[in-house]
Amino acid sequence: MCFFFSFFRYLIFFCPLNLFYKCVAFLPVKLVLVAMKEVVRTRKIAAGVHHAHHAYHHGWLIMVITGYVKGSGVALMSNFEQLLRGVWKPETNEVLNMSFPTKASLYGAILFTLQEAHLLPVSKSMLICLFTLFMASTKAFMTARHSHGSPVALIESWLCHLLFGSPLGIEDAHDHHHAAPLSPTKTKEELSEGTRKRKPKKE
Numbered sequence: 442m443c444f445f446f447s448f449f450r451y452l453i454f455f456c457p458l459n460l461f462y463k464c465v466a467f468l469p470v471k472l473v474l475v476a477m478k479e480v481v482r483t484r485k486i487a488a489g490v491h492h493a494h495h496a497y498h499h500g501w502l503i504m505v506i507t508g509y510v511k512g513s514g515v516a517l518m519s520n521f522e523q524l525l526r527g528v529w530k531p532e533t534n535e536v537l538n539m540s541f542p543t544k545a546s547l548y549g550a551i552l553f554t555l556q557e558a559h560l561l562p563v564s565k566s567m568l569i570c571l572f573t574l575f576m577a578s579t580k581a582f583m584t585a586r587h588s589h590g591s592p593v594a595l596i597e598s599w600l601c602h603l604l605f606g607s608p609l610g611i612e613d614a615h616d617h618h619h620a621a622p623l624s625p626t627k628t629k630e631e632l633s634e635g636t637r638k639r640k641p642k643k644e
Contacts, residue, residue: 479576512546
């Protein structure tokens, strides 16, 4: 595994004329690689939940956390990397501001935990197939459109309205709309008066 990592790293950074990176960045090739990555992500989530289920049969929270970390470990490690460097960037924190793969890993971990607890009336192979198709197609579509938003944002907004009484971000936009202007436009008289006050006194 370490050999393959070093090999591809060498090709990306030291390939003549940057040919390997150009080939990987070519959109059709990139879509295939993105879909393959989501297949591996789904397998990691299912494996993490399955391993946690063997050790903690009734530890649902541990099963969810294990599957979540297995599915989005690289994104979560960036938080510890920022901690070690002494840099705090809330806008890039995957716990405070989750990207779509991180959210999908959490949702997948919950689904696989419910399946392991026999609360979800679907077989494990069928759940893996459906979740893989959803992840691969969604991520490929987002990559093709160069989109960084979340396709489940409408569902999250509806759940926020159902649980907390207001859609996501509506109250902030309403307050911003009715807020008073920060600085009114100054008249010519006020500008000239300020200019006179700033003139130094002659001795």
